[in-house]
Amino acid sequence: MNRIAILLFALLINCGPEIKTYDGERYGLVTNGVILRKEFEKNSERLRELTKGSIVILLGEVHKKPENNEKVTWYKIKSRSGFTGYAFGDYIKPLSLDIGKNELMLKQNKFEIRLKKQLSNMQKKELILLTNFLWMMLLI
Structure with a gap:
């Protein structure tokens, strides 16, 4: 048993x-x-x-x-x-540890570059809007 x-x-x-x-x-x-x-x-x-x-x-x-x-x-x-x-x-x-860390860093770098480009594009658009607004104010 x-x-x-x-x-x-x-x-x-x-x-x-x-x-x-x-x-x-x-x-x-x-x-x-x-x-x-x-x-x-x-x-x-x-x-x-x-x-x-x-x-x-x-x-x-x-x-x-x-x-x-x-x-x-x-x-x-x-x-x-x-x-x-x-x-x-x-x-x-x-x-492997090295490849994993490198891939992670690469993805973080790509994200930061994309973010900077988006911020730069936003700043350009805001500057254009501000310039247009000022021209309109001058014309009034």
Whole structure:
């Protein structure tokens, strides 16, 4: 009887998901649009959608064997906007630390350049409006 109980207990432990947390920083690239979920389940609550090309921080991974007995991977991630959740592993490509940091810096630089251009365009438009207004005031 004890052997059966021990065997059932061991079987139960091995059937659960294998959860691994990372030490230090690791990055991942979203290779296709993926849903960030609250738990590592396909039907879990949706937190937000991550777009292709986004860089995320990998906090850990979970390996599961669903009904079809195929091993699937979910990554626990943190998005740049601060959301933490799980994403299906087929859509996340782990990056080396250097590549991850470089990609993140590149995206930040591109964002800053776009922001500066938009501000510059806004300032030009405001200057044109102000000039037109002053000309109209002079003509009155």
